[in-house]
Every structure is written in C-alpha cells, then in structure tokens.
Amino acid sequence: MATTSEEATTSAPEAPAASAAQKPERPYSPGLEGVIAAETAVGFVDGQNGRLLYRGYPIGQLVEKGTYGRVAELLWTGEWRKSARLAPVPVPEPVMCALYELPSHTHPMDALRTAVSVWGAWRRPHWPPTVDQARELTAMAPSALAAFHRLRNGLEPVPPNPKLSLAGGFLQQLNGKDPDPAAARALDAYFIVGAEHGLNASTFTCRVIISTRSDLASAVCGAIGALKGPLHGGAPAEVVSQLHEIGSPDRAEKWVREAIARGDKIMGFGHRVYRAYDPRAAALRKVAEGMSDMAAWLDTAVKVEDVVLRVFGELKPDRVIKTNVEYYAAAVLQGVGLPVDLFPPTFALARMAGWSAHAIEQASADKLIRPDARYVGPAEMDVPTLGR
Numbered sequence: 001m002a003t004t005s006e007e008a009t010t011s012a013p014e015a016p017a018a019s020a021a022q023k024p025e026r027p028y029s030p031g032l033e034g035v036i037a038a039e040t041a042v043g044f045v046d047g048q049n050g051r052l053l054y055r056g057y058p059i060g061q062l063v064e065k066g067t068y069g070r071v072a073e074l075l076w077t078g079e080w081r082k083s084a085r086l087a088p089v090p091v092p093e094p095v096m097c098a099l100y101e102l103p104s105h106t107h108p109m110d111a112l113r114t115a116v117s118v119w120g121a122w123r124r125p126h127w128p129p130t131v132d133q134a135r136e137l138t139a140m141a142p143s144a145l146a147a148f149h150r151l152r153n154g155l156e157p158v159p160p161n162p163k164l165s166l167a168g169g170f171l172q173q174l175n176g177k178d179p180d181p182a183a184a185r186a187l188d189a190y191f192i193v194g195a196e197h198g199l200n201a202s203t204f205t206c207r208v209i210i211s212t213r214s215d216l217a218s219a220v221c222g223a224i225g226a227l228k229g230p231l232h233g234g235a236p237a238e239v240v241s242q243l244h245e246i247g248s249p250d251r252a253e254k255w256v257r258e259a260i261a262r263g264d265k266i267m268g269f270g271h272r273v274y275r276a277y278d279p280r281a282a283a284l285r286k287v288a289e290g291m292s293d294m295a296a297w298l299d300t301a302v303k304v305e306d307v308v309l310r311v312f313g314e315l316k317p318d319r320v321i322k323t324n325v326e327y328y329a330a331a332v333l334q335g336v337g338l339p340v341d342l343f344p345p346t347f348a349l350a351r352m353a354g355w356s357a358h359a360i361e362q363a364s365a366d367k368l369i370r371p372d373a374r375y376v377g378p379a380e381m382d383v384p385t386l387g388r
C-alpha cells in the first residue's frame with residue numbers, strides 16, 4: 001500500500017528517558033532473572049550447593065523413602081503421612097468424549113491440556129483452589145494422557161486398576177496390562193523428582209493465573225502451555241537422539257569437541273540455577289542403575305557423561321557446567337518403555353502436584369501478580385488527521 005505524505009511525516013519521536021510516573025527509574029531485569037516475585041514454603045532450590053528440598057526434606061531421601069502420593073500430599077498440606085496415597089481414577093465421560101474427537105496427529109501435550117480444560121469446564125472448580133481439587137485433577141491426568149495415547153494408536157482406552165500407584169496406573173492404562181513392579185517404582189521415582197522445582201516458568205504462569213482469582217484448571221492449562229516450550233520441558237527427548245548420534249563412548253570426545261566448537265548445546269548439561277551437580281540427576285541416575293534393561297544404554301550414558309564433564313572443565317573453566325536432571329530422566333523414561341513424544345506430558349503429570357501446591361499457596365497470599373514494563377515506545381504525540 002502506498003504511503004501518503006501525511007503518513008510519512010508521522011515517524012515516532014524518541015521515547016522519554018523516564019516519564020513522570022516512572023521516576024525514579026526502577027531496576028529492570030530481563031526475563032525477571034534474580035527478581036523475587038513470591039514467598040514460598042513449598043520447595044527450595046539451592047543452586048550453589050546442589051540441594052533441592054520439598055517442604056524441608058531433601059529430594060534424595062524423598063525418592064528413597066516416599067511414594068508420589070505421599071510426596072504430593074506433602075507438597076499440598078505440609079504433612080508427611082504413611083497413609084497418604086493417590087490412586088489412578090477413570091477418565092470422566094466429558095473428558096473422554098473430547099479425547100475421542102482429537103485428531104490422531106494431536107501433540108500429546110495439547111491432548112493433556114485439552115483434557116484439563118474439559119475437566120475444568122465440567123467440574124467448574126471454584127477459587128480458591130483446594131487440596132481436594134488438586135487430588136482429583138492430579139489423579140485424573142495420567143488416565144487421560146494414557147487414554148489419548150491408546151486412541152491415537154487405534155486402541156480402546158482401558159480403565160485404571162485402582163490398586164496401583166498413580167505411576168503404575170499410568171503404565172497399565174498405556175499398555176493394557178499391569179506393569180512390571182520395578183518399572184512402576186522407577187516411574188514413581190521420576191514423578192517424585194519432577195514434582196516441584198521452585199518458581200520455574202510454568203509454575204510462575206500457574207501462580208499468575210491463580211493470582212487473578214481464576215480457577216485451578218485454567219492455571220494448570222496455562223502451566224502446561226509454558227512447559228510445552230522446548231526451553232522448559234523438551235530436553236530429555238533430545239538427550240536420547242544425542243546418544244544415538246554419538247553411538248559409542250569412544251566417539252564421544254570428538255563429537256563433544258566438535259559440537260562445542262560449533263556453538264551447539266549439549267543436551268542434559270548446564271542449568272540456570274545449579275552450579276553444582278543437579279541433585280535430581282543424582283537421584284534419577286541411582287534409579288536408572290537399578291533398571292536391568294537399561295544396563296547397556298546406561299553404560300554408554302555414564303561414559304559419555306564423564307567425557308562431556310572433562311571436556312567442559314577444559315574448554316569452559318570459568319563456567320561450572322554439570323549434568324542436569326534431563327540426562328538421567330531420559331534413561332528412566334526410556335527404561336519404562338515410554339515413546340519419546342510422551343516425555344514432555346509425563347513431566348507435566350509429575351509437575352501437577354507442584355503446580356497445584358503453588359496455586360493453593362498463591363491463593364492464600366491473594367495478591368494479584370502484575371509487574372510493570374519499561375516503556376520504550378514513542379513519546380506522546382497528537383494523532384495525525386487522516387480525514388474521513
């Protein structure tokens with residue numbers, strides 16, 4: 001479209017350095033890095049010392065002594081109870097009807113988000129979110145994801161065996177038979193490790209939505225949307241393809257040096273917060289070591305890890321780059337037989353406990369989250385007269 005001479009004269013003047021309303025200039029932190037936006041008693045990520053605590057308890061001990069049901073209850077209520085249990089529940093009819101309608105090419109993360117959305121439309125959970133709402137949604141989500149996986153493969157969904165754990169019930173509903181107990185236990189450990197991690201992008205999204213007095217289903221839909229992004233929930237799948245590409249440990253050194261020289265990121269290494277070995281990686285490595293089917297894969301993974309850490313130490317001595325959780329998450333998720341495109345939504349199933357715990361906590365603070373932006377657009381000017 002041609003530009004009129006009048007439009008040509010309307011180029012924007014420079015923005016004022018700081019408007020009267022913005023004085024004095026406040027600090028600006030791109031990506032909110034370093035900004036404390038909430039107080040929480042749910043979890044503590046100690047990046048300097050490689051510690052992760054859920055309500056004060058170290059993640060390694062929770063994996064050893066807990067179950068996901070017990071850990072979810074701890075996150076929601078602060079109580080560590082032997083009787084706490086979370087069994088899989090059948091997919092409610094309105095949610096199942098929606099899953100039947102989805103095309104088979106639907107991304108499983110979109111299918112899970114849709115299931116949570118329909119659950120919200122059906123149950124109409126009120127604000128403030130409650131522990132009962134959190135339990136119901138967390139128990140329903142694995143059944144919905146498993147049902148979608150079967151439907152997209154032309155199989156009928158199967159009802160859950162309520163005697164199984166949530167992770168075991170997820171495997172049973174995926175495969176149509178009760179799982180090997182060791183696989184169910186390994187996935188339960190993964191669920192514990194993935195349950196909570198401070199004010200990461202998806203948890204922050206969840207808290208922002210709840211802070212408007214919106215409902216739990218809307219907040220969790222938003223959180224799933226944030227987790228879908230490859231910078232947040234996509235790394236373990238890439239760890240698998242990376243190890244396939246390397247092939248054998250004796251090719252690792254050349255591969256790693258070339259990748260770093262090209263400026264590529266080595267998946268499963270580095271973290272924004274941790275400057276020590278990620279405690280979740282240590283916990284999941286232990287779990288993977290207990291999985292007999294993973295021995296050969298793990299042998300390669302451990303040898304490649306040693307090479308990567310040595311090469312990082314040599315080429316990037318000023319930056320502490322250690323193994324992160326996704327490296328050994330890939331081993332566990334593969335070991336229990338999950339297809340790679342179910343890795344991100346399985347992470348979402350685990351994080352459901354943490355998201356809802358933060359939602360409950362945010363609602364009790366009842367403070368709208370509403371940061372400011374620094375205005376960098378044009379200064380105030382008159383609207384040009386264009387005529388009618």
Ligand code: ACO
Nearest residue numbers: 232235264265266267268269270271272319321324325326
């Ligand atoms: N491979 C190669 N170089 C790396 C890696 C890596 N995995 N991680 C960090 N570095 C290098 C960067 O190249 C950069 O080097 P330079 O200063 O010489 O340019 C330096 O370390 C700092 O890296 P940043 O990306 O700026 O660090 P940041 O804290 O922003 O990034 C991140 C953290 C995104 C996790 C990064 O380490 C990464 O991309 N890792 C690979 C992907 C991955 O495994 N993600 C899962 C993280 S765990 C989770 O989200 C649950």
